[in-house]
Amino acid sequence: MAGRYAVGVDFGGTKILAAVVNLETGRLVGTGKKKTRQVHEQEDVIKRIASVVDESLAEAGMTARDIEGIGIGAAGQVNREKGVLVFAANIGVSDLPLAQPLAQMFQLPCALGNDVEIATLGEVQFGAGRRCDSLVCVFVGTGIGSCIVHDGTIYRGASGSAGEIGHVVIDPFGRQCGCGAFGCLEAYASRTAIAKHIVAELKRGADSMIRDRIDMTKGILRSKAISDAIEAGDDLVKSAVSQAAQFLGLGLASVINFYNPQRIILGGGMIEASEYYFHHAVKHARQRALRVPARKIEFVKAELGDYAGVIGAALLVKGK
Ligand SMILES: [Zn+2]
Structure with missing residues (x-):
């Protein structure tokens, strides 16, 4: 061939x-x-x-x-x-x-x-990152992964961990993260965080169609179950997702203010499954970031999926 x-x-x-x-x-x-x-x-x-x-x-x-x-x-x-x-x-x-x-x-x-x-x-070579020299990819699923691309190449930092937006602290007295620290973005905006929020509310007696589709002991919830519930207008899931998206927006606003990339590519299971989550995160990021970069930044979804x-x-x- x-x-x-x-x-x-x-x-x-x-x-x-x-x-x-x-x-x-x-x-x-x-x-x-x-x-x-x-x-x-x-x-x-x-x-x-x-x-x-x-x-x-x-x-x-x-x-x-x-x-x-x-x-x-x-x-x-x-x-x-x-x-x-x-x-x-x-x-x-x-x-x-x-x-x-x-x-x-x-x-x-x-x-x-x-x-x-x-x-x-x-994504950079064949997907949503083409024709762009400075961008940040953020993937939201069970956790939040992120990567900086500068001058067309991945910027790794001095010891290889640059771009860990999931572990930027947004609340110093906040929830414990999987990394051991407290108040990391990942503990508020990932699918795992959304599932935890929903489980806590269900245990408090909240009503939701998602009750049958969530593993209450492990807090496991699929992105598809979340998007189905939002489409059906489920109030609990909508509020959990919009809260998580607000937090992601805060994190993205920090990315915009700190690095001022041309483009932010959002991907991962949560973004693919939920337009609602994507839309709210982008809206909050633009509201929270400095005015000029907030207006100019391009938000796009990842194109290559799995x-x-x-x-x-x-x-x-x-x-x-
Ligand atoms: Zn963390």
Whole structure:
């Protein structure tokens, strides 16, 4: 097959997605998918990723010799130089070398990045970030991930953690966040925060159609259930989501004031599922930010959905 290809792997808490990606067009020519299993043997994780890579190559009618390399994006903290997944709470692993064993297995260059970074790379190259030099991507789902793109490249900061808007403190005496600190934006504007708010209100006796679709003990709620409830005019869900969107708007206003990007791309399960959430967050961000940048900033939704990750992961190979 003509063109340059690489395999991108999106290694998340619930699934491993892989795709053979045309590096010039972003087109996918073969995909593979498996559930992420909580495993104790590190070798099993690598074998499982390798099998998803094989699956995508087989679907594309290719072998490892037809591609330039493998890029992996993992939902956690990574050491890019060493290709090691340092810590991933949702996957249940730590200090897991990924790039080197896979490079050996396939005899190909292999690069590692994190999930937010790969989704951003995908959007910048082939999605909502085209023709824009300064932008910030913000993904809202179970948590809030964010990435800064400056002069067309990802800005990582001195030790690689730049852009953690989810852990900007918006209330010094506020709720505890998953990171251990108190009052982080993520604890107020993520889907997890919305679910917690709804569970607390239901326990207090509030009435809502969402009662049947929420796991009351774990506080798990799908974005689709939220958007269905909003469409049906459910007051409890509407107020929980509009409150969360106000908080996200506050965080975005800080991004605008501090960095003054040309564009903010919003993505992730909550944004994809709920126009209501997107609309309210954007409205509050514009109201709260300084007047000139607030007027000029472009708010757009991410375009690549579930595939941003695999496309962006494949692009990591270009840097090798
Ligand atoms: Zn935090």
